[in-house]
Every structure is written in C-alpha cells, then in structure tokens.
Amino acid sequence: MSKQRRKLAPEGSKQLSLFDTVVAIHYETIAKPRKVEAGSFNLGQRLRNLLSEGLKQCQLSRWEVAAKMSELLGVEITKTRLDSWTAESKEAHRFPAEYLPAFCKVTGYIEPLRVMAELVDCYLLESKEALLADLGKIDQIKRDLSRREKEIRQFLRAMEGDAE
Secondary structure (H helix, E strand, C coil), X not given: CCCCCCCCCCCCCCCCCHHHHHHHHHHHHHHCCCCCCCCCCCCHHHHHHHHHHHHHHCCCCHHHHHHHHHHHHCCCCCHHHHHHHHCCCCCCCXXXXXXXXXXXXXHCCCHHHHHHHHHCCCCCCCXXXXXXXXXXXXXXXXXXXXXXXXXXXXXXXXXHHHHC
C-alpha cells in the first residue's frame, strides 16, 4: 500500500510562495509607508531589554557568553561589561554595534538584528528562509522567462504567417 503525496499548492494555484509573500509585504510597506515618529530610532532601552532577553534565553552563563564573545572579537569582554550593557541604571554604558554579530552568534538570539533591520524596512531571514526565498526568486525568473519565450515564439509564428 503506497501513500499518495498531496501537493500543498497545485499548479495554477493562487497560493503565494515565500518569495511572493515577502514581496507582497514589502510592497505594502512601500505603498503605505509607516510614519516614523520622532525618537523611534533611539534604541537604547529597547536594545538593553533585547540583550537581557537574549542572555536569559541562552543556555550559557554570562561568563561563558563573555568568554566566547571575547574569542570571536579578539577583544576582552567581561561579565561585568555585559552586566553594564544590560543594566537600566547604566545608561552611559552603550553596547557597541560591532559586537552585535558576536553576541547573536554566541547566544543564538537574533532578535536585536531583526529589530534593527525592520527599522529600515528590511527583513532578516535565517539560513533556510533565505534559501527558500532564493528558490522563490528563481521560480519567478523561470516563469518570467517562460512567458517571454512564449511571446517571442508567437511573434515568430505571426511573422512566418505574414511572409506566406
């Protein structure tokens, strides 16, 4: 007895691919640009909260996060420094943007990158999502080329009919 595989989006279906969905969302953003409020790009407190959340969700201790970040950056990062970057009472201690990729890599928490990307109307796709988006883009290019090929063939047939 064999199992039949059911196609999720049969040919001719109007279901959007991942790529088409991203394009549609982006079009909505362009067509209806959101109003940027004064101060909305001031991420100080929001970034502190995101860093704190990333450290809470991480399986590693703050000492281990600091050590792994130090290794990746080639700069000494201490637990005390991590604490000062996340403490609400230490507003003068700001987290350097150039350390963010190392923080995200070590903790596995990419939300700070996602928040920053969204501020400039960009999207952050993780590895598999990015590959699926590329496949969607390739599918769209194939459809466009196939449509263009049909148009050219029809034009050539029409030219041959006129020559007779």
